[in-house]
Amino acid sequence: MRVMNKGQNRRSVLAGLAGTGLLLASPGIIGRARAQAGDAIRLGAPFHRTGIGASYGRWYERTANAALEVINAGGGINGMPVEMIVEDDGTDPKRGVELIEKFSAEHKVDAVFGHLFSHVAAATAPRAGELKMPYFLCSEAHTLAAGGFNRYCFQPSISDVKSQVSSMAPWISENLGKKITLIYPDYAFGYDHRDNMTAAIKAQGGEVVADIAIPPTETTFTRYMPRIPFNTEVIYHVMVGPAVMTFVKELGEHLGSNRPEIFGFIDSLEAVDIGIPQLEYLEGTHFWEGHARYAQADQTEFDKFYREKVGVDENGASVDDARDISTYAHMFSVWETLFAMKQAMEMADYKGPDQKIAFLEAMESIEGFEASNEFPQGEKLFNGKTHQAFSHQNISKVTDGKLDVVYRTSIEETLYEDETDYTQMSF
Template sequence: DPGRGAEVVGKFATQHKTDIVFGTLFSHVVIGSAPAAGENKMPYFVVSEGHHVASTKLNRYVFQPGITDVKSQIQSMAPWIAANAGKKVTQIFPDFAFGYDHRDYLALKAQGGEVIAQIAIPPTESSFTKYFPQIPAETEVIYHVMVGPAVLTFVKELGEFYGSNRPQLFGFIDSLEATDINSPGLEFLDGSHFWEGSPRYAQANDSEAQKAYRTAVGIDDNGAAVGDPKDVSTAAHMFGCWETLYVVKKAMEDAGYKGSEDRAKLVEATEALTEFAEGPEHPQGPKTFNGKIHQCFGVQNISKVEGGKLKVVHKTKIEDGLYEAEGDYTTQAL
């Protein structure tokens, strides 16, 4: 609820007088809440992935320093999709801002591919079979990224629709985040590929920082809560919360932050950051930060479903996802 988001940001600023606001996931709520952050001069750190922050269409008080945005993610993975999955792609995505980023930024022409159909589905939808006949018969790859409470239903119904004779599948793990990929009805996913920000399953080459992070947040080698294998984590995204808090810590230290009267200093100190080394504070991997657009850039993982687990088969480079800035927040008044 974007309206509720703006109301909450306002209350944090005027009633609770917090130092910062930290949160929102859903991109349409970020967009709706951002004006309240700007009006109240409240630093607002989001972990949303949408391109809305980096587009410079929000304001100087909104940052996304702990997780990459969809535009960068797609740009860095498009060559792999065209080279390894197929050239004719049908997209299925949620019908709101996050989904529109996927719709707008998957560019395959340079790799000899094309998006032949785009199917937007309301995030509140509970059954999806009626949408699948819209998928063109010549589709070689179904690119899917669904979110919300019915994601498991979406994936199961997709499998029931195609049976064993399906196109290649390339999904964002959002479609199965917090869901056991060994759930009944998901067997057809074997051999398909997913984007992951941080891998759900422990990998043979995990860094010491990644191992320490997994221990600290209490997830096992399968990405489930230690002691409860049915409680599957949102491992692909939740590192962004961890890393963002360390960015805030670093910026507050650099600013000599004492209290809410130093919010403007905090904004400027955050904008002055340029890179985050891989390590305990940034276990997902190294990142660069563009203070003009308030957005970080990092590595992406492409994982294959094999034997009921997700195995990383390709890792992009930071430079694969870089793009030209569309504006400059630092020119705005504080």
């Protein structure tokens, strides 16, 4: 180690310590400067900028920015501009909890929105309730509608897994087959699919002939393939993680041309170009899409508007870079959630956190949304008791390397009996 003048060294160490201390204790220099109640609506946005959800997080942020631009250009909410404070949660539950505290106590935001990954949401939701912080999920988890969270949590745009799966099961059993092999990630999100699909297909007179759980960190799949029974009519796959291309390629190698029907969830292929040679095997297979990535022949003007504002072309890629594919099937939930919040805030004539309860009660009183620029994915029902939205689901077929919607479920098909009633819970 270098020999240093002791006195000087002590001074510089102390100065360094003092400086660091000052920096660390300074409460959000940037956020604080403009924190003054009543001059703006402030929204906390904990996005998955890094970690396993980073592909999604990037697009969630772009979509949110686009929506805010539209909202502010139209005069904001109740005459106030809307500001968004973005923080990275690293797709980490612990950090998610810390951030909800930060948003609540330091940034003093009016509401928090934008969590997708269910383990982050599961950790954050209870804390949101304790902090009495309105918390809007852009996730598909069924936990909320199952009564697992609290009165401060809402999912006003994207339908939950249970609703997605049960609404598509009839179509799958009628058009693809009744003997299903499930391939799903070996953790909670996968179990949601397994349990709901098993029940839904049984209700259609079909059966699950095999279920294959794959650990989320797996990178090669060939050795799981032999577990697919020969009498399988439909392979139902939902995989989340970067290894999906390997999965598809190995599925192709293993089964060859003599394959059963294949139905998958687009989740794993979000931000991935469907048209690349590695995914050729998907040609002719089917996918669930929350929102159709490729502009369809009957594209609504709302979808056109939304694409233009977010900066997405008709293939679901960034207008600046055709190789930068969006997470189109999910990210509409950020856009729509913001407009749902706007609607509720306007109904309550919301001016600041004092009217939080009125804002949330307004949210609970909403019965649905019409298809519009604000709700480009389409009309939806909103259940004020379970805090969950129900909307049309798309089944798309891969044709010439693109996704064509072949069936759009009705909203009725997505409904199921209420499992909870948050309005009975106190604020």
